[in-house]
Amino acid sequence: MDTVMNWVNENSGLIIHYGIQIVLALVIFLLGGRIAKFCARLTEKAFDKKKVDKAVASFVSSIVYALVFAATILMALSQIGIETTSFIAILGAAGLAVGLALQGSLSNFASGVLIILLRPFKSGDWVDAGGQSGTVKKIEIFSTELRTADNKVIIMPNSKIMSDAIVNYSREATRRIDLMIGVGYDADLREAKAVLKSVLDKDPRILKDPAYNVAVHTLADSSVNFVVRPWVNSADYWPTYFDLMENIKIALDDANITIPFPQMDVHFHKEDNK
Structure with a gap:
């Protein structure tokens, strides 16, 4: 016990310094989480004012939250002395490896972002897209959900939708x-x-x-x-x-007006027996 007390007395300045750093990191983390939620709500409200589809607004707000929260974590780690440059490099290398393994998913994600930015359709529109026809029900990160006239659900990859022509039958009044x-x-x-x-x-x-x-x-x-x-x-x-x-x-x-239909005349020829 005396040894511990002596170590604490000898390193009290260092303990106070790191204690303050940890407290500040926790404050940054908690405050950053609230800021991330605030930015996400602000983004969603901005989209609502522009009458953007709610599914799209929710998609964008979730991305905003993830980016702000990721920045908050990096700031908190930096505050307690962790070198974030190398940490970011490791994350980048890991992200590259994951990206190469999930090229199809990333393509769907990128196509989902394009759908949001270009807005070729919105929830409730009847469209021909990716070789399928139906009413748009949901626009998600990797796929779009269509509902056919006979109530079948089609989950269409976003990349397939954006790689082909899109016909929107509901855009015009x-x-x-x-x-x-x-x-x-x-x-x-x-x-x-x-x-x-x-x-x-x-x-x-x-x-x-x-x-x-x-x-x-x-x-x-x-x-x-x-x-x-x-x-x-x-x-x-x-x-x-x-x-x-x-x-x-x-x-x-x-009105006794006929509508013609395909007909075939068959002629029989009688041959003389010889």
Whole structure:
């Protein structure tokens, strides 16, 4: 016991010095943790004001928190005398080794960052991406979750999404429906055109501006093809599409206008027996 007391008395200055350093390091650590949380909340609020998707805002805020907290740890270690330069070098070498082993994951992470920065879509948009179609549900660090029309969940790697064309059907408020309707060559084209227009005029979902277009498109082998191109709100696209197909068929039938279909004539030749 006397030996310990003597050692403490002899090294009291050193103990006080390192004690103060450790206390300051703990203060830096605790204060830095709060600052990291504050920066993360501030980032999320800034994204909310810009009406950025919540999934994206959460993703960015988590990255901000990780960076600030990592800087806090380095400052705390530096305060107690640990050489952070060599520590950072070790972390860098370890990061390089891990990065080479996880190239695919890092590519997905980088693509996730690009999705956030470029914002080709947001949660709730209907998209074609990476060869798949569906509603965007979540944008995560390494992948994006899509929900198909028949309620299947597709987990799509972010790198696959960013390496291909992205078609966003929900970005614009309106969409154009493109239909090709064929009538027989014996039909009165003016009457057929009037029937098609009457179907469009009766549907309240068809927008007046931009105006729809009904015109002869092709004089095909067995039919005269009309293009029918009405504009609707994006949310009404598929219900209107299906209803128009049904109503056009009914209206043409009521007007005795035929819609040609593929036919094959078979001819039998009788050979004389010799």
